[in-house]
Amino acid sequence: MATENKNLSEYDKNTIPNAKDFRFGIVVSEWNDTITEGLYNGAFEALTDCDVPAQQIIRWNVPGSFELIYGAKKMLQTQNVDAVIVIGCVIQGETKHFDFVCEGVTQGIKDLNVQTDIPVIFCVLTDNNMQQSIDRSGGAHGNKGTEAAIAAIKMAYIRQQASISHVFNQPLLTSGAIQIEETPIKIEKE
Numbered sequence: 001m002a003t004e005n006k007n008l009s010e011y012d013k014n015t016i017p018n019a020k021d022f023r024f025g026i027v028v029s030e031w032n033d034t035i036t037e038g039l040y041n042g043a044f045e046a047l048t049d050c051d052v053p054a055q056q057i058i059r060w061n062v063p064g065s066f067e068l069i070y071g072a073k074k075m076l077q078t079q080n081v082d083a084v085i086v087i088g089c090v091i092q093g094e095t096k097h098f099d100f101v102c103e104g105v106t107q108g109i110k111d112l113n114v115q116t117d118i119p120v121i122f123c124v125l126t127d128n129n130m131q132q133s134i135d136r137s138g139g140a141h142g143n144k145g146t147e148a149a150i151a152a153i154k155m156a157y158i159r160q161q162a163s164i165s166h167v168f169n170q171p172l173l174t175s176g177a178i179q180i181e182e183t184p185i186k187i188e189k190e
């Protein structure tokens with residue numbers, strides 16, 4: 001489904017896990033800052049609407065979308081967060097630079113998700129023109145920042161449940177919950 005057939009800002013709070021104890025990092029690119037500020041506002045408002053205290057949301061700025069990779073890496077390494085959202089807006093110019101920035105950021109963020117234990121949510125617009133970016137940062141198609149915040153909550157919850165599941169040695173249900181049997185935890189004696 002293309003974005004034009006989906007409102008990026010819509011979510012049902014009844015389907016969102018309890019997020020009040022989660023901590024979120026948000027790394028924001030300063031390139032196209034009128035757009036990235038709109039995306040940040042969408043993300044921040046969605047997180048607080050889902051009961052995340054403002055003091056549990058850490059924001060760092062980086063110069064451009066390519067620097068989101070390093071900024072997210074250092075956020076993961078130094079901050080106590082349950083998920084990171086990277087926010088950027090890349091708009092096609094005259095040259096192929098757009099292609100390399102978009103591919104680089106995509107691969108870099110993918111690598112962080114593979115190499116680290118903290119989910120990193122990709123909230124980077126890769127648009128043909130400014131109007132498309134306006135439409136997706138609080139305009140006609142909603143706000144991809146809102147969408148990213150909900151994704152961050154859901155992924156932080158999956159990470160939390162997966163770690164509990166591992167401790168209790170119980171399967172993680174498709175709902176993301178775990179089935180805790182009555183069997184006691186086996187403590188391996190050293």
Ligand SMILES: Nc1c(NC[C@H](O)[C@H](O)[C@H](O)CO)[nH]c(=O)[nH]c1=O
Pocket residue numbers: 029031032063064065066067088089090091092101
């Ligand atoms: N053209 C855009 C850029 N370009 C800058 C790069 O992201 C990077 O900061 C530079 O290459 C130095 O490493 N960045 C965006 O976020 N959006 C653009 O449209």
Ligand SMILES: CC(=O)[C@@H](O)COP(=O)(O)O
Pocket residue numbers: 090091092093094095096097098099101
């Ligand atoms: C994505 C970019 O870096 C691009 O907007 C820069 O514009 P240009 O390709 O005209 O140098």
